[in-house]
Amino acid sequence: MPLYNASHLLGFVSVFTPEALQSVDFYKGAFPARFGGRLSSIVDVRVKDGNKYDYQTDLTLGMLTSKIVHEGPIKKGKSSYLISARRSLLDLLLTGIARPAQKNRDEGTVPGYGVYDLHAKVNLELNPVSHLNFSFYTGGDRLSFEYWNHPEYRKQKEEDNKFSIRWGNTLAVGRWNARINPKLFVNTTLNWSRFRYQADNDFYTRTNRNSDEEFEENSYLMDYESHVETLGLKTDWDYYKSEKKPVHFGSFIYRHHHLPGRRNSTTNGKEYIYSAKQVLSWEFGVYGQAEIPLNNQVNLSAGFRSLLFLTGEKAYPSFEPRLSIQYQASDKTTWTAAYTRMSQPIHLLTNSNTGMPSDIWVPATSRLRPQTAGQLSMGFNHILPAGIHWNTEIYYKTMRHLVTYSQGYGMTDVHENWEDYMETGKGRAWGMETELKYHFSNFEAQLGYTLSRNERRFEDLNRARWFPHKYDRLHKLDLSFMWKISSKWTMASSWTYQSGTPVSFSGYDYAGYPGNIPYGWHDIFTDVELDHTDRIQYYPSVNQTRMPSYHRMDIAFTHDRYVKKSLRQWSFGIYNLYFRQNPYFIYADTQPDGTTVYKQISLLPILPFVSYRITF
Amino acid sequence: MKNIFIYLIVLTLSIGCTKVVDLDFGETEKKLVVNCLFSEDQPWKLYLTELKSRSELTDPVVTNASVQILADDGSTLELLHAGKGVYQSDQYPREGVTYQLRLNVPGYETVSAGNAIPAGIEVSDVDYQDRPTTYFFSNTLETVDVAPLSLKLRSDGETFVRFRFYTFSAGYGYISCLFPSDSIEPLRAAGIPECALKKLEKLTDVRYPYLELKTLTEEIENSCDSYLLFDNYVFRKSQKDTSEVRVPGNFEIDQIFSNTNWAHNVSIDFRTVLGTFNTTANADLFVDYMPAMNGYGGTREYWLEVTGMSEDYYKYQETYIRQAFQSANPYTEVVEVHSNITNGVGIFAGYNHQMVHLYDY
Numbered sequence: 001m002p003l004y005n006a007s008h009l010l011g012f013v014s015v016f017t018p019e020a021l022q023s024v025d026f027y028k029g030a031f032p033a034r035f036g037g038r039l040s041s042i043v044d045v046r047v048k049d050g051n052k053y054d055y056q057t058d059l060t061l062g063m064l065t066s067k068i069v070h071e072g073p074i075k076k077g078k079s080s081y082l083i084s085a086r087r088s089l090l091d092l093l094l095t096g097i098a099r100p101a102q103k104n105r106d107e108g109t110v111p112g113y114g115v116y117d118l119h120a121k122v123n124l125e126l127n128p129v130s131h132l133n134f135s136f137y138t139g140g141d142r143l144s145f146e147y148w149n150h151p152e153y154r155k156q157k158e159e160d161n162k163f164s165i166r167w168g169n170t171l172a173v174g175r176w177n178a179r180i181n182p183k184l185f186v187n188t189t190l191n192w193s194r195f196r197y198q199a200d201n202d203f204y205t206r207t208n209r210n211s212d213e214e215f216e217e218n219s220y221l222m223d224y225e226s227h228v229e230t231l232g233l234k235t236d237w238d239y240y241k242s243e244k245k246p247v248h249f250g251s252f253i254y255r256h257h258h259l260p261g262r263r264n265s266t267t268n269g270k271e272y273i274y275s276a277k278q279v280l281s282w283e284f285g286v287y288g289q290a291e292i293p294l295n296n297q298v299n300l301s302a303g304f305r306s307l308l309f310l311t312g313e314k315a316y317p318s319f320e321p322r323l324s325i326q327y328q329a330s331d332k333t334t335w336t337a338a339y340t341r342m343s344q345p346i347h348l349l350t351n352s353n354t355g356m357p358s359d360i361w362v363p364a365t366s367r368l369r370p371q372t373a374g375q376l377s378m379g380f381n382h383i384l385p386a387g388i389h390w391n392t393e394i395y396y397k398t399m400r401h402l403v404t405y406s407q408g409y410g411m412t413d414v415h416e417n418w419e420d421y422m423e424t425g426k427g428r429a430w431g432m433e434t435e436l437k438y439h440f441s442n443f444e445a446q447l448g449y450t451l452s453r454n455e456r457r458f459e460d461l462n463r464a465r466w467f468p469h470k471y472d473r474l475h476k477l478d479l480s481f482m483w484k485i486s487s488k489w490t491m492a493s494s495w496t497y498q499s500g501t502p503v504s505f506s507g508y509d510y511a512g513y514p515g516n517i518p519y520g521w522h523d524i525f526t527d528v529e530l531d532h533t534d535r536i537q538y539y540p541s542v543n544q545t546r547m548p549s550y551h552r553m554d555i556a557f558t559h560d561r562y563v564k565k566s567l568r569q570w571s572f573g574i575y576n577l578y579f580r581q582n583p584y585f586i587y588a589d590t591q592p593d594g595t596t597v598y599k600q601i602s603l604l605p606i607l608p609f610v611s612y613r614i615t616f
Numbered sequence: 617m618k619n620i621f622i623y624l625i626v627l628t629l630s631i632g633c634t635k636v637v638d639l640d641f642g643e644t645e646k647k648l649v650v651n652c653l654f655s656e657d658q659p660w661k662l663y664l665t666e667l668k669s670r671s672e673l674t675d676p677v678v679t680n681a682s683v684q685i686l687a688d689d690g691s692t693l694e695l696l697h698a699g700k701g702v703y704q705s706d707q708y709p710r711e712g713v714t715y716q717l718r719l720n721v722p723g724y725e726t727v728s729a730g731n732a733i734p735a736g737i738e739v740s741d742v743d744y745q746d747r748p749t750t751y752f753f754s755n756t757l758e759t760v761d762v763a764p765l766s767l768k769l770r771s772d773g774e775t776f777v778r779f780r781f782y783t784f785s786a787g788y789g790y791i792s793c794l795f796p797s798d799s800i801e802p803l804r805a806a807g808i809p810e811c812a813l814k815k816l817e818k819l820t821d822v823r824y825p826y827l828e829l830k831t832l833t834e835e836i837e838n839s840c841d842s843y844l845l846f847d848n849y850v851f852r853k854s855q856k857d858t859s860e861v862r863v864p865g866n867f868e869i870d871q872i873f874s875n876t877n878w879a880h881n882v883s884i885d886f887r888t889v890l891g892t893f894n895t896t897a898n899a900d901l902f903v904d905y906m907p908a909m910n911g912y913g914g915t916r917e918y919w920l921e922v923t924g925m926s927e928d929y930y931k932y933q934e935t936y937i938r939q940a941f942q943s944a945n946p947y948t949e950v951v952e953v954h955s956n957i958t959n960g961v962g963i964f965a966g967y968n969h970q971m972v973h974l975y976d977y
Contacts, residue, residue, distance in 0.1 A: 409948055462952070510665065512936055516653075546639075597636050
């Protein structure tokens with residue numbers, strides 16, 4: 001079941017509570033044929049079924065988030081349930097401090113940022129060879145801001161403003177799996193999911209214009225929403241002719257409903273509605289994949305995924321071959337090569353000039369084709385002396401029918417014919433990923449390095465030249481280790497580095513034709529009226545400069561103690577140990593003398609944390 | 617909607633750390649900047665500067681250029697340097713002639729461009745309705761009283777057009793002012809801050825339309841925290857000249873917008889409407905209702921400006937406005953301003969122009 005937003009806290013925290021997970025598999029290159037609909041990568045997350053024999057509770061109280069996972073049998077040995085819930089405390093902390101501190105002030109602001117997720121699963125054994133389970137997940141982020149200004153002098157304008165932005169997923173899944181015979185298994189899934197991005201604003205003013213008795217009151221309400229809803233039915237079959245020759249096949253049907261954007265504005269009770277055209281689309285598909293051992297050393301995996309995407313009056317068929325070959329050169333060395341074609345009938349629209357949450361999903365339509373990609377990859381796994389595992393992969397990927405905003409447009413523009421404000425183009429990505437893993441006794445270490453390029457080309461952008469994509473990172477390095485100091489103490493640390501995000505900032509400008517724009521407007525940051533509309537920014541190329549690189553070190557200590565079978569765990573540490581001010585957002589700031597400097601905003605420059613976990 | 621994001625950014629600022637950062641823009645670009653919009657109303661005039669770093673304050677002007685205008689009727693015209701990077705001639709461009717620009721500056725490749733003045737637009741059935749209707753701009757959370765305005769347009773073939781709405785006050789609309797340089801010392805003696813004096817010096821000994829000088833002085837007032845400079849000093853010390861015709865710089869731009877498909881506003885700009893049509897079109901517009909009631913004495917006139925643009929001028933205008941708005945809103949993709957200058961940037965394009973009198977108040 002697709003999940004459209006996979007992280008909380010602007011990317012810092014996964015939407016899944018780790019204690020509730022059974023397995024997480026990450027596919028970068030050769031996707032198995034049962035997965036599709038995405039070009040970049042697949043994260044296959046499986047949630048625990050719940051303990052069929054004992055009741056268990058896992059409770060964590062932390063500064064950033066607190067969570068509880070509870071599981072147990074419904075019918076001992078046969079059926080079980082699992083419930084997990086998590087909520088951030090950051091917003092309670094922020095609003096808890098800000099509101100009382102400003103309670104008696106004429107003017108005040110209360111910021112807030114909170115996240116939550118809730119997951120429930122029921123696993124029922126119908127008979128020894130057949131199971132039924134139901135899952136429900138909902139989670140999201142909420143950014144809010146409250147402002148008031150009630151000046152004592154009655155003839156001044158009073159203002160009250162509340163706004164919030166919320167985004168998140170909700171999904172429900174029902175799954176039946178059965179063993180038809182010792183060699184044939186079936187999984188049938190009925191699922192529904194929704195990703196919503198919402199913003200609302202409640203703005204009220206009260207102005208005394210003429211006399212003490214006469215007041216002019218104005219109220220403005222605004223609601224914005226963009227969403228995608230998917231209802232799907234999927235059947236997966238696994239046939240094991242022998243353990244080494246499994247065959248996987250299946251079929252699926254999905255119904256997608258997209259609202260690319262809708263804005264309701266109400267001024268003094270009068271409502272104005274602006275809405276992008278809504279789109280209903282269907283996906284029908286089948287897939288198959290077989291593992292074919294050619295000899296003792298060579299194993300071939302061949303598969304396909306074929307689908308028909310219907311949107312409006314347009315039908316887009318696609319055929320996606322999936323082929324990978326594995327050569328076991330020795331006990332310690334394995335070589336792999338793969339070719340994969342993928343298609344994605346929905347497009348992620350994101351703004352490249354801001355770090356703010358602004359991702360929305362729009363569908364392929366009769367004018368915007370589904371995006372497609374082909375990827376060739378080669379790699380090897382090798383065991384070095386001392387048991388160090390080394391794997392490396394190189395890849396080259398081409399992409400077509402990519403979509404992005406036209407020049408000057410973004411998610412704040414809501415138009416019925418929203419496709420008119422899009423550009424279509426192509427992309428290419430290539431690189432090398434290498435990883436070293438070491439595990440000895442009570443020490444584990446991991447080193448990962450990626451050298452890569454990711455570029456885009458659109459006919460009506462950047463004079464049809466290639467430019468770096470927002471997610472282009474030439475270097476990415478991750479180093480982590482975990483040391484079990486004693487039976488009770490564990491120390492873990494990680495260091496990450498990545499090249500700066502490509503952005504389009506101008507270092508040069510020139511004079512526009514004198515008097516061509518004889519008026520100004522207001523700076524979005526300061527609300528100061530701009531008086532330099534006579535200047536034109538010169539961009540040699542889109543995304544031609546980069547934000548400063550991102551790096552940070554985290555360190556954590558954990559102390560475990562068991563009381564009978566119950567774990568008592570204290571964790572404490574420091575996030576961003578050496579106070580690196582990583583760029584989150586950069587903006588141009590005009591100085592009083594008319595020159596321009598760039599300013600960087602960093603979030604969470606250094607953050608000590610402590611948490612307490614108990615299981616029973 | 618825009619306000620949501622303003623508050624969001626304020627929120628981010630309130631919980632984050634802010635510092636000035638040096639970005640690497642690569643090697644310095646060296647390009648000539650040509651600005652030349654021509655019509656039958658004005659003699660040839662071209663502004664020539666160089667691209668500058670945004671950390672510098674003033675445009676480097678180019679004074680040693682050879683500037684030629686080649687017409688497709690075989691004639692050639694040389695524009696001469698008149699100071700401060702301005703090249704001009706007393707001859708007027710003509711409609712129906714295609715002009716080629718040839719510009720040479722030592723150390724630069726030859727700069728070239730070509731364009732023509734488009735055919736005129738016939739405006740008819742102008743209907744300004746003196747009744748207000750309230751319009752809500754959801755992007756700015758503001759309401760404004762507007763009056764409907766409709767008209768018919770006719771031209772030959774594909775036409776690019778720009779509308780702007782102006783008010784003109786008979787009270788000061790015929791006045792131009794020259795602020796003499798010998799007025800600076802008395803202002804210094806009167807305690808006017810040096811910041812303001814330095815900026816005022818740049819306005820001296822040049823004749824400005826009243827409104828333009830007032831606007832420029834008010835910008836100095838705001839940036840140097842020095843108030844009432846214009847009313848108390850600059851206007852009083854200026855040498856006034858009253859013309860018999862309306863001084864173009866004394867027209868005050870005001871709000872105009874359209875919701876129809878053929879003509880559209882650029883982003884959330886409410887002062888320029890751009891559109892294209894083929895042969896004929898009806899324009900349904902809204903203009904500010906009774907804007908700026910203070911007419912400084914005398915009648916206040918409402919005018920509609922209709923500008924027929926060459927395609928290059930239209931693209932330049934659209935991208936220029938879109939870029940300016942984009943720079944104030946990080947939630948949009950950056951805009952590269954259209955240029956038709958080979959080996960340089962800027963614009964060399966023709967237009968025609970007419971003012972339609974709507975109403976007097």
